[in-house]
Amino acid sequence: MSAKRKPGPDPLSAYRAKRSLDRTTEPGARPATAAPSPSAGGLFVVHMHAARRLHWDLRLEMDGVLRSWAVPKGPSPNRADKRLAVHVEDHPLEYGDFEGIIPEGNYGAGAVIVWDRGRWVPLEDPLEGMKKGKLLFELHGYKLKGKWTLVKLKKGEKEWLLIKEKDGYVSADSALPPESVLSGLAVEELKAGKDRAAPVLKALARLKAPRRVLTVEEAEPMLTETREQPFSKPGWLFELKLDGYRVRAGREQGEAHLLTRKGNDIAAAFPEIARALVALPFEGFILDAELVVPDEAGRPSFQRLQNRAKVSRALEVRRA
Template identity: 50%
Template structure:
């Protein structure tokens, strides 16, 4: 993989301050291309749509999230390529760093080019048809590169559109976003931000489940040993009551002998 594919990604991050993957580690190749969608609560809430292609994740920021309604054309802003091991990232990017905020692994799975296209040629052409096989997103989709950007746009804009198939939902396409739990850990964004619940199960890198309280770029404080409450002094036992004095028994009478 050419080193310059991740140059823009690395230039935006200070890896002395954030522990996001630098791309030096390359996950083992899989028999099928992988995709992930990460819900990212940064300065603006959005969904990061990532497709594995030629050794990296081609990536787009989808402000409103994907829709299953073919009538909905979601703006997808192309961002820098990301390393493949980013596909296991669920946690917190420290505040003040690029993209600082909470990240959830919202969906993941496999994809293939649709219609027999060569994926590299389709991406270069700007008419990128794919079929997804995820836990939430399935069926045909297309990414269409817009010919003209809006004034002031510094990035390339695309449209993410659902193809009409058995997975399409007319008029109710955004309802898929109500499935608002991580596919890797079952947690909500609030759970992830609090470091509670179980850690994310890896997908790109086989290995142990990640820490639920992982804050990328800083180590959590060591847990303090629980302090035992001092033992209360023993309660004084009540004094035994003296037994009541018994009245003396009357003297026994002796029978008198007859005179």
């Protein structure tokens, strides 16, 4: 067994020094007890941050932290747009889930949304690239895809350029959807405290939906039945039979639950779904759903779902 590596300089000391973590909603960052193994690739996040000046923050998982660049005009899929990216302090990995409002009087006060997130894959040695001032990588996000380059400008220590490389994801139209990939809110809506629940509650009242107290465990999942012929009947809704896990998803007292037919709660194994459940604007709710993992063609793949469900280590689950 290899000896535990001693921690070197704390990469998150600058992050903590700029923040009063007892007065901000941002995640804390404890000092490392051991040095992380040199690594790169995994999670990438782009925050849209309505601080004193609106900007975007590109964050790439590297060496156990999120290396971060502030991009004043935001990433662009147009190759003609060479966007300034200012290298800022490293952020903790937990920041990849952060979305909210940093209170006035704090560093970076303002609304923050997760504008995009996904996986990033280095195409060259990224640790060497950080030293030499050039990172070539792929992004696999909801909005940003394909090859990108970060190139350091010679005139300064922190100024880089974020450039889209030539591939099938290049677009002359630099406009991308403004909404969060977690909450569905634009940063202005988050700041204004938009009530997303009201239209749904009004619709339920209009439909005279019955009121009752029900826990996620008590809810019975809908199961399929065989019929000789298709039919239509008032009060019935129909759905496609997808190849996945039947689950009951919900939130109770602020905590997400994802129960299988056998009653096993697998929310911890699917944190991306748990985050989405917690982000929904309701105090308590239950969803009867099918959990699927699509293949390259967008079709549910039960084999991929089983492989995903077998991932158990916390770091691997977060990256999955």
